[in-house]
Amino acid sequence: MPYLVLVAARYRVFSVRVAAVSSLTPNFVRVTLAGDALAEFSSVGLDQRIKIVLPIPGHGFTDLPDGEDWYAAWRALPDATRNPLRTYTVRSFRPDARELDIDFVAHGDTGPASRWVASCRVGDELRIVGPAVPSSPAELPTGAAEFDPGAANRILLAGDETAAPAICAILEALDVTAVGHVFIEVPTDADRLPVSAPAGVEVRWIARNGASHGVRMTDQVHAWASTVASAGVSGAAGSASSCGDAVELTEVDVDEQVLWDVPAASDDRPVYAWIAGEAGCVRELRRHLVRGVGLDRKQVAFMGYWRHGKAEN
Numbered sequence: 133m134p135y136l137v138l139v140a141a142r143y144r145v146f147s148v149r150v151a152a153v154s155s156l157t158p159n160f161v162r163v164t165l166a167g168d169a170l171a172e173f174s175s176v177g178l179d180q181r182i183k184i185v186l187p188i189p190g191h192g193f194t195d196l197p198d199g200e201d202w203y204a205a206w207r208a209l210p211d212a213t214r215n216p217l218r219t220y221t222v223r224s225f226r227p228d229a230r231e232l233d234i235d236f237v238a239h240g241d242t243g244p245a246s247r248w249v250a251s252c253r254v255g256d257e258l259r260i261v262g263p264a265v266p267s268s269p270a271e272l273p274t275g276a277a278e279f280d281p282g283a284a285n286r287i288l289l290a291g292d293e294t295a296a297p298a299i300c301a302i303l304e305a306l307d308v309t310a311v312g313h314v315f316i317e318v319p320t321d322a323d324r325l326p327v328s329a330p331a332g333v334e335v336r337w338i339a340r341n342g343a344s345h346g347v348r349m350t351d352q353v354h355a356w357a358s359t360v361a362s363a364g365v366s367g368a369a370g371s372a373s374s375c376g377d378a379v380e381l382t383e384v385d386v387d388e389q390v391l392w393d394v395p396a397a398s399d400d401r402p403v404y405a406w407i408a409g410e411a412g413c414v415r416e417l418r419r420h421l422v423r424g425v426g427l428d429r430k431q432v433a434f435m436g437y438w439r440h441g442k443a444e445n
């Protein structure tokens with residue numbers, strides 16, 4: 133689960149300022165954050181997530197604790213002075229310039245992050261929580277990233293607009309020999325983002341254009357699953373009856389729990405799938421791929437990035 137990882141000791145609060153704001157499409161806003169503190173930020177690329185800490189109107193970051201115990205101290209604050217935390221993807225990090233980009237979905241005046249991005253200006257203060265560079269050169273950089281296909285020779289990436297920044301960052305990092313399919317559902321045709329991908333990876337932007345969230349992407353993922361299952365290249369165990377973890381799958385209540393089911397690293401999977409977005413939609417895809425098609429859970433990372441009608445907290 134994302135929350136637990138971010139409270140590890142090596143995670144700290146970084147002070148940054150808005151260096152640029154650009155409207156990428158009708159529903160994506162890129163915010164560039166900069167600050168000398170980012171000299172200590174540890175980037176692992178791919179779908180690396182961080183927390184952004186939002187200012188409290190009229191109060192800013194006055195009570196936000198710092199130091200190693202910041203998280204416990206933050207939790208102990210009264211609601212009125214506890215800055216909201218929200219999870220976002222590092223779209224790109226430029227260590228020399230001490231800058232990072234976040235691509236926000238602007239979803240209106242409904243949550244503190246979306247509200248903030250609608251009115252942020254160059255020079256505004258923000259805080260992020262992320263991993264610090266390792267204290268010794270012998271240690272590897274640490275960060276909260278999940279994409280890990282191992283030796284899979286076929287990949288699937290699927291997600292809605294909140295997963296688009298992560299998918300784009302992953303695509304740009306893939307080996308040129310990678311083979312696979314990518315389905316990204318966005319609100320409108322005008323929300324397709326430019327991204328480069330290896331020649332063997334087919335990228336489909338799916339515009340919702342008023343349809344229910346996730347329906348069009350789900351159809352495409354189902355079609356993909358049928359194709360790989362019938363071609364016998366999925367490593368699928370078979371139908372639902374052969375899948376021993378069916379009971380656990382039905383028990384995830386996405387209104388009460390975070391849907392976050394990420395397999396351990398493995399080099400023993402012909403297909404690797406990474407699926408993120410609205411939790412109800414991700415749950416349905418999880419059921420279909422694992423129980424319906426019989427994909428082994430060690431082949432699929434499922435991540436609920438947000439939930440209709442629920443604030444992240």
Ligand SMILES: Cc1cc2nc3c(=O)[nH]c(=O)nc-3n(C[C@H](O)[C@H](O)[C@H](O)COP(=O)(O)OP(=O)(O)OC[C@H]3O[C@@H](n4cnc5c(N)ncnc54)[C@H](O)[C@@H]3O)c2cc1C
Binds near residue numbers: 220234436
């Ligand atoms: C690992 C991870 C990486 C993520 N990366 C990104 C990213 O790079 N870019 C990005 O935009 N989001 C990303 N998200 C999703 C983002 O954290 C949520 O959308 C978050 O809820 C936004 O916070 P908020 O304060 O705007 O809304 P909240 O206060 O959390 O929610 C308020 C209301 O808004 C609704 N809501 C939340 N998000 C959306 C949405 N996208 N569309 C419509 N309604 C929504 C909620 O259902 C709720 O009713 C990521 C989430 C995770 C877990």
